[in-house]
Amino acid sequence: MTPYYADDLVTIYHGDCREWMPEADAVITDPPYGVGVPYGPSYDDARLDYWPWMQECVAAMRLVAPVVALTHRVAALAQLSGWDWVAVWDKGGSFGPRDPVSPLVAGWEPIFLYGVHSLGLMGPGLPDVVRVHPEPTNNRTDGRVGREKWSIAGIAHPVPKPLGLYRRLVDTLTRPGQLVLDPFAGTGTTLVAAKEAGRRAIGIEIEEAYCERMAVRLGQEVLGLLA
Numbered sequence: 001m002t003p004y005y006a007d008d009l010v011t012i013y014h015g016d017c018r019e020w021m022p023e024a025d026a027v028i029t030d031p032p033y034g035v036g037v038p039y040g041p042s043y044d045d046a047r048l049d050y051w052p053w054m055q056e057c058v059a060a061m062r063l064v065a066p067v068v069a070l071t072h073r074v075a076a077l078a079q080l081s082g083w084d085w086v087a088v089w090d091k092g093g094s095f096g097p098r099d100p101v102s103p104l105v106a107g108w109e110p111i112f113l114y115g116v117h118s119l120g121l122m123g124p125g126l127p128d129v130v131r132v133h134p135e136p137t138n139n140r141t142d143g144r145v146g147r148e149k150w151s152i153a154g155i156a157h158p159v160p161k162p163l164g165l166y167r168r169l170v171d172t173l174t175r176p177g178q179l180v181l182d183p184f185a186g187t188g189t190t191l192v193a194a195k196e197a198g199r200r201a202i203g204i205e206i207e208e209a210y211c212e213r214m215a216v217r218l219g220q221e222v223l224g225l226l227a
Contacts, residue, residue, distance in 0.1 A: 004208075005215035010191050010201045012218070014211045017183030017204040021060060024181035024202065026067040026174045028194075030161050031057060031184045033073045039186075040207035051079045057183070058082075058114075065181060068114040069169050071161060080112055087111040089165055090131040111169070119173065126172040132165040160186070166193040174199050188214035 001020055005012040013020075032039055034050035047053065058080060061068045071089060072080070089109045111130070170193045174180055178199055182190035185203030187210060194201035195218065205211050 004211045005218060007218065009195050009199070010203070010218050012185065012188075012191070012203045012205065012211055012214055014206075014208050015204055016206050018057065018060065021064045021183055021204070022181065022202055024065045025178035026069070027061040027065045027181045027183065028069045028166065028169050028173065028190050029061070029182045029184050030071045030166075030186065030189070035073070040209060042206045042208075055080065058112075061181075061183065062114055066115045066118055067173050068112075069116075069173055070112050071109055071165075072112060073109060074106065076112070077110060083112045083114050084116045085113045085128060087113060087126070087128040087130060090129050092131050092133045116173070123175065124172055126168065130165060130168055132162050132168070134162055161189055163189055163193055166190050167196060170194050170197050170199060185214060186210055188217050191218060 001013050001015055003011050004014040031054065032043060032045045034045060034047070034054065036046035039045055054076075058068070058070070061070075062082075077086065087110070089111055091107050091109075093107055166189050170180060170190070174194075174197075176198045180190065180194040180199050180201040182201065182203045185191060185205040188203060191201045191203045191214065203214065205214065
């Protein structure tokens with residue numbers, strides 16, 4: 001597969017991760033949630049076989065990396081198995097639309113951790129409740145946050161995650177010089193977090209428009225910020 005973008009630390013590939021995933025030290029990703037949100041023309045998030053598809057993807061991730069961390073919605077607790085631990089992304093408040101069949105307004109999401117017990121006590125600790133506020137999106141001017149569309153140059157992503165959350169995962173689950181893989185790279189948040197932390201990273205993304213915007217985003221990162 002030919003790289004779509006590459007620099008000293010990060011490589012982006014435009015393609016389907018089900019067809020190819022390289023070996024890595026850790027997979028850190030935010031896959032589609034199966035809620036019918038339009039990510040783009042190359043992926044149907046309303047697919048009827050979503051959970052079998054997602055389970056196969058998780059199995060494939062675990063074959064290429066000893067450690068896997070993925071965010072997902074609460075319904076995944078009934079569908080995904082084999083994890084070592086489930087941490088919590090505490091958003092610091094209730095954001096986004098209400099559940100259509102109940103009075104609930106979600107203020108947290110699970111973070112599924114596979115292989116985390118293999119890491120031992122090296123490196124910083126990771127609280128299993130991580131409070132990181134969603135970031136204001138750059139298509140709003142009133143400071144509101146939540147499930148708003150992240151947009152750059154007209155290319156929108158419907159459910160972006162905050163960089164601070166993924167920087168925490170990268171810092172805790174990997175060491176400097178190791179390789180991070182994100183098979184659902186989206187807007188490139190995992191890749192930016194890895195680059196800022198001095199990790200090598202590979203991102204795979206099926207939507208070419210996101211690849212284009214990731215390349216712009218990664219090309220603008222300041223290497224002087226590396227930790």
